[in-house]
Amino acid sequence: MQLLVASNNAKKLGELQRILDAAGITGVELLRLADAPSYPEPVENGRTFADNALIKARAGAAATGLVTIADDSGLAVDELNGMPGVLSARWSGRHGDDQANNELLLAQLGDVPDERRGAAFVSVCALVTPEGEEHMAEGQWRGHLLRAELGENGFGYDPLFVPAEESRGTGQGRSSAQLSAAEKDALSHRGKALEQLVFTIEKLASR
Structure with missing residues (x-):
């Protein structure tokens, strides 16, 4: 089974491949967006991670006829009431500028004491089939x-x-x-979100 990962981020593709390998799942070929027929990039205008993950997965499945998995993820900072959240990748105003995003976040939290620097990475993964089946999973990773x-x-904000x-x-x-x-x-x-979808991927691959 070909499974479209609605991203060109090689690290995301590699993460899913390692999870499938660890689960002993074979017969699944992961494709990047660059490997699939091109289609207009959907506008990620959802209010939540789940909204945006579904927008991307639905667009991929509809345009390519392939089972598609997409995630939307970001950093939720306690002191910022859950922001940057869905705006994480463009927090500085320039999409995907990790350095600028990190510098802005550090500046915003400059006077925040250590005991109030709690945060969580959040990921919602959506898997959509061309027939319209939809599966969702969420994972959180707490830290400071x-x-x-x-x-x-x-x-991103890993450093x-x-x-x-x-x-x-x-x-x-x-x-x-x-x-x-x-x-x-x-x-x-x-990883926590993707692991929840492993059984679904295995079932789809065995059809």
């Missing part, structure tokens, strides 16, 4: 935010985020940008 970037792995599993009461710990791919898969918001 640093005062400067740390680590070279990952992307600012220390997972709760890493803190161990020290107030520091490794950032998610310092974790290996396998460590991040086992803990991350997207």
Whole structure:
């Protein structure tokens, strides 16, 4: 079965591939958007992560006739009442400018004490078939935010985020940008959401 991952982010594709491999699922070929017939990029104008994930997955399934999986994810900062949220990728005003987004967030939280720097990565994954079946899953990854970037792995806000599993009461710990791919898969918001869809993917692949 060909499964369209509605993204050109190779790291997202690799994450799903590792999860499928770990579950022993074979017979699934993951395709990036660049590997599928081109279609107009849908406008992500939803108010929630779930809204945007469904917009992308529905568009992919309708345009290509392939089972499509899409996620919408971002950082929800306690002190900012859950923002940047769905605006995470364009928080600075320029879509996908990780450095500018991180710098703006650090500036906004400059005077916030350590005990109030809690945050969570949130991911909602939507899987839609050409026949109209829809499946949703959500994952969250709690932690706190640093005062400067740390680590070279990952992307987005990873260098600012220390997972709760890493803190161990020290107030520091490794950032998610310092974790290996396998460590991040086992803990991350997207990994938690994708794992909930593994059984559905396996069923669809066996048809």
